Amino acid sequence: MAGKPKLHYFNGRGRMECIRWLLAAAGVEFEEKFIEQPEDLDKLKSDGSLMFQQVPLVEIDGMKLVQTRAILNYVATKYNLYGKDMKERALIDMYSEGVADLGDMIMLLPLCPPDEKDAKIAQIKETTTNRYLPAFEKVLKSHGQDYLVGNKLSKADIHLVELLYYVEELDPSLLANFPLLKGLKTRVSNLPAVKKFLQPGSQRKPPMDEKNLEEAKRIFRIK
Amino acid sequence: MAAKPKLWYFCGRGRMESIRWLLAAAGVEFEEEFLETREQYEKLQKDGRLLFGQVPLVEIDGMELTQTRAILSYLATKYNLHGKDLKETVRINMYAEGTLDLMMMVAVAAFKPPEEKEESLALVVKKAKTQHFPVFEKILKDHGEDFLVGNKFSWADIQLLEAILMVEELDASVLSDFPLLKEFKTRISNIPTIKKFLQPGSQRKPPPDSHYVEIVRNVLQL
Numbered sequence: 001m002a003g004k005p006k007l008h009y010f011n012g013r014g015r016m017e018c019i020r021w022l023l024a025a026a027g028v029e030f031e032e033k034f035i036e037q038p039e040d041l042d043k044l045k046s047d048g049s050l051m052f053q054q055v056p057l058v059e060i061d062g063m064k065l066v067q068t069r070a071i072l073n074y075v076a077t078k079y080n081l082y083g084k085d086m087k088e089r090a091l092i093d094m095y096s097e098g099v100a101d102l103g104d105m106i107m108l109l110p111l112c113p114p115d116e117k118d119a120k121i122a123q124i125k126e127t128t129t130n131r132y133l134p135a136f137e138k139v140l141k142s143h144g145q146d147y148l149v150g151n152k153l154s155k156a157d158i159h160l161v162e163l164l165y166y167v168e169e170l171d172p173s174l175l176a177n178f179p180l181l182k183g184l185k186t187r188v189s190n191l192p193a194v195k196k197f198l199q200p201g202s203q204r205k206p207p208m209d210e211k212n213l214e215e216a217k218r219i220f221r222i223k
Numbered sequence: 224m225a226a227k228p229k230l231w232y233f234c235g236r237g238r239m240e241s242i243r244w245l246l247a248a249a250g251v252e253f254e255e256e257f258l259e260t261r262e263q264y265e266k267l268q269k270d271g272r273l274l275f276g277q278v279p280l281v282e283i284d285g286m287e288l289t290q291t292r293a294i295l296s297y298l299a300t301k302y303n304l305h306g307k308d309l310k311e312t313v314r315i316n317m318y319a320e321g322t323l324d325l326m327m328m329v330a331v332a333a334f335k336p337p338e339e340k341e342e343s344l345a346l347v348v349k350k351a352k353t354q355h356f357p358v359f360e361k362i363l364k365d366h367g368e369d370f371l372v373g374n375k376f377s378w379a380d381i382q383l384l385e386a387i388l389m390v391e392e393l394d395a396s397v398l399s400d401f402p403l404l405k406e407f408k409t410r411i412s413n414i415p416t417i418k419k420f421l422q423p424g425s426q427r428k429p430p431p432d433s434h435y436v437e438i439v440r441n442v443l444q445l
Contacts, residue, residue, distance in 0.1 A: 052321045053354055063313070069292065070316035077309055086300050090286060093293030098275045135274055 005030040008044060008057040010219050012212045013205045014107065015068050016056045018100075018159055020204065022072055024197035025158045025188075026079035032203065038219055072096075076155040088150045095136070095148055095156040099163045102132045106166050110213050111222070125174060128167055133178050136160060140180040146187060153191070161188040169207055228253045231267065231280040233442065235435040236428045237330050238291045239279045241323065241385060243427065245295060247420035248381045249302035255426065264442045295319070299378040311373045318359070318371055318379040322386040325355055329389055333431035334445070344393050351390045356401050359383055363403040369410060376414070384411045392430055 005023060009016035011034040023030050035041050035055065045053050051066045058065045061078075065071045076082040076092075083089045105124050112120045136148070145151045148160065164185045167174050175182055188194055197204055208216070216222070228246060232239040234257040246253045258264055258278065268276050274289050281288045284301075288294045299305040299315070306312040325347060332343035362371055371379040387408050390397050398405050412421060420427055439445070 051317060051358055052324075061310075063310070065313060065317065067317045067320035070313055070320055073296075073316055074309065074313040077312075086297060087284070087286065089300075090288055090293055090297040093296055094274060094288060094290045097290035097293055101275070131276055 003031075004028075005058055005060040007032045008035065008049075008059070009055050010035045010216055011205070012208055012216055014056075014216065017205055018103070018162060019056060019058060019068065019071055019075070021162045021197070022075050022081070022155055022158055024203065025153075025191065025194050026075065026081060027193040028075075028079065030203070035219055036215075038221060041219055069100075072155060081153065081155045081158070083150055083154055084152075088154075091149045092154050092156040095139070096159050098132060098135060099156070099159040102128060103159075103163050103166065106163075106170065110208050121170070125171060128170075128174055129177075133167075133174070133181060137178045137180050140184060147184075153188070157184065157188055158194075161185050161194075227251075228281055228283040230255045231258065231282075232278050233258050233435065233439050234428065235431055235439070237279075237431070237439070238327075240330075240428055241326065241382065242279060242281060242291065242294055242298065244381050244385045244420070245298050245302075245304070245378060247426065248414070248417050249298070249304060250416045251302065253426070258442050259438060261442050261444065292323075295378070304376070304378040304381070306373060306377060307375070311377075314372050315377050315379040318362075319382045321355055321358070322379075322382040325351060325386055326382075326389055329393070330431070333436055334439075348390060348394045348397060351386070351397060352400075355386070356398070356404055359407075360401045360403050363407060369407075376411075380407075380411055381417075384408060384417070389430075 005028065007016060007019065007030055009032070020030070035044070041055070044050050044055070044057065049064050050057055051064075054066060056066065056068055056071060058071050060071075060074070065074060073082070083092050102124075105127070109117070109120060109124070139148055143151075147153050148156045160181075161184060164175065164181060175185075189198060196202065206212075228251065230239060230242065230253055232255070234255075243253075258267075264278075267273055267278070267280065272287050273280055274287075277289060279289065279291055279294060281294045283297070288297060296305070296316075306315050328343060328347045328350075332340050332347070335343055359371070366374075368374045370376050371383065384407075387398065387404065398408065411417060419425065
């Protein structure tokens, strides 16, 4: 019998959070082994578990998967969150990549030098409201359906809604002029599996604070 | 009859080169429109053809696809270069993501100030020698087959050859400790479609120079 997927990462969002969201939304129970010391990461490297010496690592179906996108695409395919054909998948990929681009900017913000931070935040807010949110609002408007692709929940919707929560954390007013995105956020948040994941006590991780940042820097040996 | 795919990008490698490699290796003829002016770029944006206002853009099968990985994944599947089942596909994706990361470091280095650029490129060579190439050498050694996944030519093989050649441009001796990768390089380079692409006069682009960097900065207003 297949065990639950096992996620190896530090106890924070980083590059693993979108994988946690996707598994949770698919209703898949998963285990987590937290990397707490640099030595834990060294051990994973030396025992050959990490193909490119990097985490995330997800043990699933007898495989040790690395590379965030490879993992996400595997999970999405396995749990039917990847569209019905190649063309739908291409759209889902395009939208997911856009989400990842903005998501990465927000994720890397804590690593920004303090004197550059305000400018960086302003830049992120500008690109959010001028480039990314309008693009997704337009997609929803163009077909008037409940989900981004093929009138069916896909990984694109899950990734986007996760991102909208981070945008809201940055500045709630950023979502003001995007009614369809607000609707998508509500709709997806009310799906039973997502609703459960959004509750306190789930495996969803909180925003990075000073302590969490120090821990990440220590584990990944970032100066 | 299907029209040829049309690629919109600068006349250089950047984020489009892996797409050119994949199409060429699959034996697919494609057209290119080169971005040379700010006006061309703004027109593409204004016409609503760039979902996030960015290139690469590939017009194919009635779609206007942007986002490099979305394009690569579509092409790999369309031309049967993406494995026979989900387990093969995920391995191909893992390998391709690794090599793409390495090649993106090279693409981005071209835009850094001279000192930082040297450092970045040295880091690429180091990563290739210590992280990426040993892994692929081991994969080839463990199964003893001609191709990385499923004993069949795939997107992962194309990406790896592209990455090998790119790193060799930075350090010609980079494969000296990897005999199986040397054989791999020769073997994949001799596949007729790839052999053709490697010849002068093909649509393969040269390494980025200062002229290319200037055009990109101009068009994107960086």
